[in-house]
Amino acid sequence: MDITIADYQTDQVEKKLQKILGNVEAVGGSCPIRTILARFSDKWSTLSIFHLGQAGTLRFNELKKRIDGISQRMLTVTLRALERDGLVTRQIYAEIPPRVDYQLTDLGRSLLVQIIELGDWASNHSNQIMEARKRFDSREPKVVGSELV
Incomplete structure (x- = not known):
């Protein structure tokens, strides 16, 4: 299955959000x-x-x-x-x-x-x-x- 530009952009946004928000749970709900x-x-x-x-x-x-x-x-x-x-x-x-x-x-x-x-x-x-x-x-x-x- 081919990945579209829209799929790639969505994937990139999700990765960036995970990078920003991913540590929230690890640090007790406080975003660093x-x-x-x-x-x-x-x-x-x-x-x-x-x-x-x-x-x-x-x-x-x-x-x-x-x-x-x-x-x-x-x-x-x-x-x-x-x-x-x-x-x-x-x-x-x-x-x-x-x-x-x-x-x-x-x-x-x-x-x-x-x-x-x-x-x-x-x-x-x-x-x-x-x-x-x-x-x-x-x-x-x-x-x-x-x-x-």
Whole structure:
């Protein structure tokens, strides 16, 4: 029996999912990559990675100005976490006032490429998602048993 491209792609997806989720049972239900995925899936980390990827190197206040709505404290926490994960480097210059520059590491740039792909997907499918939301939001609520769904 011949294997089709669709079969091959399905097989590859299943293998990748097994690789990602396969250890969950072995480690007591805790997925070891969850904290890594959580790091770059929050909006402040993603926006920081985007802006650093676009600019190359930014000072703290330059980055803060580019990320609408982020507080100084949240940007500090975000950058420290990204630095801890090896995605961002911080260079401190002994000047008055002190100057601190941030930039993506090679690892951070490789992540940026993947996030851009996800952004492209979102852009390419935004109309479908908005339509699905409209259909969902316009549905009449239904009662199943004693619960409203």
